[in-house]
Amino acid sequence: MSQKDLKQRLAQRFREVNGDHPMTDADDAYVSAQFVVLEELCAVRGRDADEVRRLMLDGRLPLPGYLRSDGAEMVPAELFALADEAGGVDLLEAWFTADWDDPVTGKAEWDAYLSGQYVCLHSVTPATIRRKDELTAAIGTAIDDPDAPAAHLHALVDELDALEPAFTAYDRLRFGGPTSRDTCIDAIRARFPRPERPGRR
Numbered sequence: 001m002s003q004k005d006l007k008q009r010l011a012q013r014f015r016e017v018n019g020d021h022p023m024t025d026a027d028d029a030y031v032s033a034q035f036v037v038l039e040e041l042c043a044v045r046g047r048d049a050d051e052v053r054r055l056m057l058d059g060r061l062p063l064p065g066y067l068r069s070d071g072a073e074m075v076p077a078e079l080f081a082l083a084d085e086a087g088g089v090d091l092l093e094a095w096f097t098a099d100w101d102d103p104v105t106g107k108a109e110w111d112a113y114l115s116g117q118y119v120c121l122h123s124v125t126p127a128t129i130r131r132k133d134e135l136t137a138a139i140g141t142a143i144d145d146p147d148a149p150a151a152h153l154h155a156l157v158d159e160l161d162a163l164e165p166a167f168t169a170y171d172r173l174r175f176g177g178p179t180s181r182d183t184c185i186d187a188i189r190a191r192f193p194r195p196e197r198p199g200r201r
Helices: 003-018 025-034 038-045 049-057 081-086 089-097 103-114 126-144 150-163 169-174 180-191
Strands: 073-075
Touching: 003 049, 003 073, 025 169, 038 049, 038 073, 081 089, 089 103, 103 126, 126 150, 126 180, 150 180
Parallel strands: none
Antiparallel strands: none
């Protein structure tokens, strides 16, 4: 299969997963600052870009996080980090899913990882995926508990803030609504502002 055919198939798969939404100039600028072009990353890492595209299409590496409006396949700089840690692409799925005690949950998280939609984390690992889930659940519990200390809620939100990037408007289109940053960070801080320190103006 030619490079053109591979790129077209990958773009089609990406749109099957994410829908067909336009990327604005602001989206492109955000993505270019946060991600790298697949071919450029492969050149630096000594990988064959077409072989990586095949691995993505075969469900062995995650799809690109974004397709820039010029068609560039945008991926995280650490795209190959988990496969390297696992001992290779062939071992990646077993290594990844073993991080969850429940095989059904592990498989669901693996499928989510392959979708390329974990653009909600600066670093995508089983540990950060689990921690994000724990934090969003804990934030929901804390806001429903009138006896929960405000400092505890703020600490949870701050930790989630450190894990998550800013997102862009395109994300709200493909995810069909607000992002977890919108609902669990920005909205919570607006609803439960930190008290001003004495002497601050």
